Amino acid sequence: MTDGHIQVMTGIYMDNNATTRVDPQVVAEMLPYFTEQFGNPSSMHSFGGDVGEKIEWARGQIQKLLGAEHDTEIIFTSCGTESDSTAILSALAAYPARKEIITSIVEHPAVLALCEHLEKQGGYKIHRIGVDGKGRLDMDAYARALSDKVAVVSIMYANNETGTIFPVEALARMAKPHGALFHTDAVQAVGKIPLDMKNSAIDMLSLSGHKLHAPKGVGALYVRRGTRFRPFLRGGHQERGRRAGTENTTGIIGLGKAAELALSHMHIENTQVKALRNKLEQGILAAVPNCFVTGDPDHRLPNTCNIAFEYIEGEAILLLLSHQGIAASSGSACTSGALEPSHVMRAMNIPYTAAHGSTRFSLSRENTQAEIDRVIEVMPKIIAQLRALSPYWGVNGPIEERTFAPVYA
Amino acid sequence: MWDYSEKVKEHFFNPKNAGVLEEANAVGEVGSISCGDALRLMLKVDPVTDVILDARFQTFGCGSAIASSSALTEIIKGKTTDEALKVTNQDIAAFLEGLPPEKMHCSVMGAEALHAAVANYRGEAWSDDHEEGALVCKCFGVDAALIERTVRDNDLKTMEQVTCYTKAGGGCQTCHEKIEEILMTVNGSVPVAAAAAPGILPPAALERPCTSAIPAPAPVSKPVPTTKRMTNLQKINLISSVIEDIRPQLQRDGGDVDLVDVDGDTVYVSMTGMCASCQMSAMTVSGIQERLITALERPLRVVPVQPERVRA
Numbered sequence A: 001m002t003d004g005h006i007q008v009m010t011g012i013y014m015d016n017n018a019t020t021r022v023d024p025q026v027v028a029e030m031l032p033y034f035t036e037q038f039g040n041p042s043s044m045h046s047f048g049g050d051v052g053e054k055i056e057w058a059r060g061q062i063q064k065l066l067g068a069e070h071d072t073e074i075i076f077t078s079c080g081t082e083s084d085s086t087a088i089l090s091a092l093a094a095y096p097a098r099k100e101i102i103t104s105i106v107e108h109p110a111v112l113a114l115c116e117h118l119e120k121q122g123g124y125k126i127h128r129i130g131v132d133g134k135g136r137l138d139m140d141a142y143a144r145a146l147s148d149k150v151a152v153v154s155i156m157y158a159n160n161e162t163g164t165i166f167p168v169e170a171l172a173r174m175a176k177p178h179g180a181l182f183h184t185d186a187v188q189a190v191g192k193i194p195l196d197m198k199n200s201a202i203d204m205l206s207l208s209g210h211k212l213h214a215p216k217g218v219g220a221l222y223v224r225r226g227t228r229f230r231p232f233l234r235g236g237h238q239e240r241g242r243r244a245g246t247e248n249t250t251g252i253i254g255l256g257k258a259a260e261l262a263l264s265h266m267h268i269e270n271t272q273v274k275a276l277r278n279k280l281e282q283g284i285l286a287a288v289p290n291c292f293v294t295g296d297p298d299h300r301l302p303n304t305c306n307i308a309f310e311y312i313e314g315e316a317i318l319l320l321l322s323h324q325g326i327a328a329s330s331g332s333a334c335t336s337g338a339l340e341p342s343h344v345m346r347a348m349n350i351p352y353t354a355a356h357g358s359t360r361f362s363l364s365r366e367n368t369q370a371e372i373d374r375v376i377e378v379m380p381k382i383i384a385q386l387r388a389l390s391p392y393w394g395v396n397g398p399i400e401e402r403t404f405a406p407v408y409a
Numbered sequence B: 001m002w003d004y005s006e007k008v009k010e011h012f013f014n015p016k017n018a019g020v021l022e023e024a025n026a027v028g029e030v031g032s033i034s035c036g037d038a039l040r041l042m043l044k045v046d047p048v049t050d051v052i053l054d055a056r057f058q059t060f061g062c063g064s065a066i067a068s069s070s071a072l073t074e075i076i077k078g079k080t081t082d083e084a085l086k087v088t089n090q091d092i093a094a095f096l097e098g099l100p101p102e103k104m105h106c107s108v109m110g111a112e113a114l115h116a117a118v119a120n121y122r123g124e125a126w127s128d129d130h131e132e133g134a135l136v137c138k139c140f141g142v143d144a145a146l147i148e149r150t151v152r153d154n155d156l157k158t159m160e161q162v163t164c165y166t167k168a169g170g171g172c173q174t175c176h177e178k179i180e181e182i183l184m185t186v187n188g189s190v191p192v193a194a195a196a197a198p199g200i201l202p203p204a205a206l207e208r209p210c211t212s213a214i215p216a217p218a219p220v221s222k223p224v225p226t227t228k229r230m231t232n233l234q235k236i237n238l239i240s241s242v243i244e245d246i247r248p249q250l251q252r253d254g255g256d257v258d259l260v261d262v263d264g265d266t267v268y269v270s271m272t273g274m275c276a277s278c279q280m281s282a283m284t285v286s287g288i289q290e291r292l293i294t295a296l297e298r299p300l301r302v303v304p305v306q307p308e309r310v311r312a
């Protein structure tokens, strides 16, 4: 059991920020709506009758999970990305005289790429607020960027790579006096931390089903009652005309069930899952030299831990982990086909000696104590194995830059 | 995750000849930690017969970088240095039963280390290739000689292929023009979509083009309808003041930037501190470029000159 050829019994999945396993209870809730209640919710005949009601039930579950005042504030979409696009484009269409957008440099590409497109093709001015070494937003820069020229602020609730939580309530309140709408991409936060939208200054909030044990390809956008809204998809009258297109009924029902389960497990997420995450993190930090936690450990999702291992490269770590049946992910360039480490690591100015080796473990309520112990057991060996290959690592630790001086760098 | 061949996996999970070779009399070192991969190749060469008796490596990099290093050492052991020099990156990739296109640069790094090691053994100054002027891609430290050799050995036709094989051009993209010139010289014709202005990637000629992480800077050829009319002096003053605005931020991070010269729409700057020849400076360069384009409302290209070499 010690030579690196350990038999893998079951896989250990610690990549829940990428996507989650659909909960079997969610699948059970969905199944009848494929074959028995398959009608179109818009149809008059009875094949569609119950489906419409069930969608409203699902809407109610999201309402409860978000702590929203009205269920009509929930619009179902096809994914988190669609929710983000809908929110930002709606705000721009509703306030055509305002030509500026504020966002952060660590957003998901769903927001970043849209803003870049709007900047190049739409003539919008984009303020990208920076972060410090711990991934905390530059509040002064944010305050300076706010003005009555800003149509919408879109700043994420929690970062997908580090789990760092931004003070979105405070940010939303700061936007109010300027008349700017406030949208937050809460794809990583929903289901992991309690929300209370009825007592919030946030105008719009995006979520995505597959991050909370619902299927892929379904999401929702919360739009506070009274917020000016312009649809992204026009056509039929579905979603009260705010999102045309025949509903993804089974997906929506699955999302409803997943929301119900997330709410009932909220306590577990913030006690048990958090304790497992902390144990994993402390275990690795104690056993492996030259590694550190990235992001802001004091304001962080309970399930996420991102550790940067110095002098080795992330893809190699993931390959060795996966050889042991463990799934995690990396901010390294090589895992994505990109040539450079992730924009989040670069934004935090993580030295390149470590950015390439950053590794994310993201847990869920399905992880066990035994799995944590297993990862803590294999991690030091994996890191040592790769460092033994690294020209930057000697027998006693990192070697002086001087002794490895490539002819060109 | 990448679709690696069984052979790549074999050489990654159980690399051959890893570690330090104490009796090495030839050492080749290429790459850098900032670029995401680096390789030190150590050879023990028989001084009489020139036969490579033993080869070992140390590699910082992804799965295919480690596998390529392992493959290289297996290929060259027992060969004379002359025979070894005939080994190309293609041989390394073929030995591994293929590499994903985005990972071909790993095999190129192996071939480079080999050339460096043999030069070191022969007492030749291999680094001569890498004098200031020859460095084409500053973001990834790739010189003209390497690009030329790789284009020739692999019959490359497009900018994107060059980026996949060498990384050159995958950052700020200010080197695209020079790379296109090399493509033209080697291929003796106009490279595919060479007419496109720098900053615009030619249409993908590969089935699976590799992605570059840095978004393309505002295309310089983008028609700017309302170009501000200004004198040269006004223009230079404005550029200078934008750069002055940026400096405090860079200085906070331990770096600096200076305006060196302005030639038409090309702005030459010198970057110091930080890692002047690493990818972080690519970010900075494209950032400066965007700021200047915004301020001057005209297409401009920022070119870093005389970077402080990462050399000890």
Ligand SMILES: Cc1ncc(COP(=O)(O)O)c(C=O)c1O
Binding pocket: A017, A018, A078, A079, A080, A081, A082, A108, A110, A156, A158, A159, A160, A185, A187, A188, A208, A209, A210, A217, A219
């Ligand atoms: C923060 C964040 N926003 C948006 C998305 C995109 O969500 P979807 O995959 O549902 O489009 C993701 C998921 O990768 C995410 O992590």
Ligand code: FES
Binding pocket: B136, B137, B138, B139, B140, B168, B169, B170, B171, B172, B173, B174, B175, B176, B282
């Ligand atoms: S991409 Fe080659 S110099 Fe930046």
